[in-house]
Amino acid sequence: MTEISIQKTTRPGTMPDEDKLGFGTYFTDHMFVMDYQTGKGWHSPRIVPYEEFCLFPSAMVYHYGQAIFEGMKAFKTHDDRLVVFRTRDYLQRFNRSADILCIPNTDVDQVQEGLFKLLELDKRFLPGKLGTSIYIRPFIIATDPFVGVKSSDTYRLFIILSPSGTYYAQGFNPVGIRVEDKYVRAVPGGIGEAKTPGNYAASLRAQVEAKHEGYAQVLWLDGVERKYIEEVGTMNIFFKINDELITPELNGSILGGITRRTVLELAREWGMNVSERKISIDEVFAAAENGTLQEAFGSGTAAVISPVGELSWKGKKIIINNNQTGPTAQKLFDEVAGTQYGTLPDKHGWVSTVTKL
Numbered sequence: 001m002t003e004i005s006i007q008k009t010t011r012p013g014t015m016p017d018e019d020k021l022g023f024g025t026y027f028t029d030h031m032f033v034m035d036y037q038t039g040k041g042w043h044s045p046r047i048v049p050y051e052e053f054c055l056f057p058s059a060m061v062y063h064y065g066q067a068i069f070e071g072m073k074a075f076k077t078h079d080d081r082l083v084v085f086r087t088r089d090y091l092q093r094f095n096r097s098a099d100i101l102c103i104p105n106t107d108v109d110q111v112q113e114g115l116f117k118l119l120e121l122d123k124r125f126l127p128g129k130l131g132t133s134i135y136i137r138p139f140i141i142a143t144d145p146f147v148g149v150k151s152s153d154t155y156r157l158f159i160i161l162s163p164s165g166t167y168y169a170q171g172f173n174p175v176g177i178r179v180e181d182k183y184v185r186a187v188p189g190g191i192g193e194a195k196t197p198g199n200y201a202a203s204l205r206a207q208v209e210a211k212h213e214g215y216a217q218v219l220w221l222d223g224v225e226r227k228y229i230e231e232v233g234t235m236n237i238f239f240k241i242n243d244e245l246i247t248p249e250l251n252g253s254i255l256g257g258i259t260r261r262t263v264l265e266l267a268r269e270w271g272m273n274v275s276e277r278k279i280s281i282d283e284v285f286a287a288a289e290n291g292t293l294q295e296a297f298g299s300g301t302a303a304v305i306s307p308v309g310e311l312s313w314k315g316k317k318i319i320i321n322n323n324q325t326g327p328t329a330q331k332l333f334d335e336v337a338g339t340q341y342g343t344l345p346d347k348h349g350w351v352s353t354v355t356k357l
């Protein structure tokens with residue numbers, strides 16, 4: 001494998017106050033970069049200072065959005081290690097998104113090596129409190145200077161690191177979500193399953209309107225019948241109805257979350273009655289009315305396990321579990337966070353130690 005070169009910054013930054021990190025605002029001193037050219041493949045892996053970079057205004061990513069990204073996390077364990085969670089799963093999903101957007105695959109081992117070297121170099125930025133982490137953002141953009149519509153022949157991959165706190169200002173407290181009935185995010189046969197900017201751009205209008213009404217996020221329904229639940233956009237969604245833990249099945253227009261997979265694996269191991277199936281919004285509201293809706297929560301890398309306390313749909317509102325965190329969400333959060341911060345044993349081999357601190 002090609003040697004990864006390192007150019008260190010001459011202007012090291014300061015670590016922000018751990019209690020005021022917020023999400024995605026601060027960045028570490030360095031980034032990992034690699035380039036692609038048709039005929040040459042991925043080349044020139046390097047770690048360089050985190051700074052602005054230059055592209056022609058005609059670079060294809062600016063015009064047609066040929067780009068993908070990932071989101072994963074590094075944690076500080078109680079015994080002072082820097083660890084990452086399920087890295088290979090995330091990097092494999094990165095390649096799945098690449099396939100959908102006609103972007104060349106990357107070598108999982110090479111990208112993981114670049115990431116681990118970067119984390120080692122910038123480890124002083126790792127916060128330690130529960131809920132904090134370094135949020136890792138790999139992304140690839142199309143760089144051909146050309147304004148015709150085609151798939152690019154050149155790309156650049158970046159990995160940037162953001163010391164962060166919880167995604168929602170509410171932390172682990174229940175969030176209120178508006179069920180979207182006007183706009184749709186994705187349709188079968190489209191690109192909803194990919195982590196690509198267009199899916200997030202498509203969500204903004206609904207999100208702005210939901211925020212205006214005091215809701216943290218939008219729950220998307222299917223794009224054809226506007227009946228079946230899909231996802232929240234920053235997380236997958238789970239409902240516990242009559243002791244059945246239900247999440248929408250992956251149908252091509254829903255993102256296959258790694259935290260979703262973690263939740264399913266844990267819940268099945270615990271002997272819960274788990275279903276990946278179609279679930280309509282009517283079923284959820286009917287369950288709320290007849291008292292069988294026990295819990296709702298989202299799962300995501302940024303959001304971890306995020307209880308949903310209120311759903312609003314077409315002017316109707318339901319309050320779930322008295323707007324309190326339910327036992328299943330709590331148990332899942334404790335298990336996932338315990339594994340990530342090293343207070344519980346890593347029974348599944350999900351955690352890789354990158355370095356001692």
Ligand code: COI
Pocket residue numbers: 070071072233234235300301302303
């Ligand atoms: C993640 O959970 O990592 C996400 O990608 C959600 C969001 C920050 C875009």
